[in-house]
Amino acid sequence: MNFFNPTEPIIRTKQHALDYQDRQGLLRLHWQLGRKTLLSAFYTRIDQVFLFWGIICAMIFITAQFLPISWKLQAGLWSGLTLIGIAAMVVLTxxxxxxxxxNWLLYFWGVLMIGGVIITDLSIFLGWGNVLIRLCHLWLGLCAVGYIGTGVGMRSRAFTLAGIIHLLGIALLNYVGGWQFLTTGIVMTASLLMFAETQWDMRPPIEYKLLTLEQRQFNQQQHQLRQLSL
Structure with a gap:
């Protein structure tokens, strides 16, 4: 028996035959100028979490790379923003x-992010030089652990590969000189936006005990439609 789902492509374009739980809180965007469509996309609540974290990561690491703002001020700003991100993740997912x-995935990522914030803030306010020079390594490592854990938990090759890419990103930091924050931001943000804009693989459908019989039947129909489009 295969651990990963061999019938699912690792990454593919989004499919419109969404399960009941994916349709809740769905965000649809359609921007049109005259007869020309500028943007037509939809985002599940999971996609919205990826987008939100992608924006947060871009703000943090671009600021750290390019703007002359004190580390202590940044620590306060980004700690608050990270806590907001965690709260949004819990509400949306x-x-x-x-x-x-x-459910354990929420606690897993929450512990990783809060742990990272605590270590980062302590290194800044207490002057832990050995940690300060490895903040990018720290955050890429935490994300690698998170993605690989998610990949195993969801039986997803896409998330497992994302974890490996973040580990490779740590190795890449040795070759980018003073551009470590920008490099880290690119790796983390690009991964998040990729997951927000595509459909990734995961384990086969389970018995959704929380859903009603009609909702489970709807999911079965949607699953069949997705299989026909592969």
Whole structure:
């Protein structure tokens, strides 16, 4: 028996036949100028979390690379923003993880992010030089652990590969000189935006005990439609 789902492509374009739990809180964007469509996309609540974290990562690491703002001020700003990101992640994904029986993922990522913030802030305010010069290594490492854990938990090759890419990003830091923050921001943000804009693989559908019979039947129909489009 395969651990990963061999019938699912690792990454593919988004499919419109979404399960019930994915349709809750769906955000649709359609921007048009005259007869020309500028943007037409949709984002599930999971996609929205990826987008939100992508924006947060870009803000943090671009600021650290280019703007002459004190480390202590940045620590305060980014700690607050990270806590907001964690809260948004919990609110947006709460129903989905319950249906998919992946509640532990929320705690897992929450512990990683809060742990990273605590270590980062202590290194800044207490002057831990050995940690300060390795902040990029720290955050890429935390994300690698998070993605690989997610990949194993969801039986997803896409998330497992993302974890490996973040580990390779740590090795890349040795060759980018003074551009470590920008490099880290690119790796982290690009991964998040990729997950927001595509459909990634995960384990086969489970018995969704939290859903009603009609909702489970709807999911079965959607699954069949997705299989036909592969």
């Amino acid at each position: 709460n129903f989905w993880v319950k249906v998919e029986r992946l």
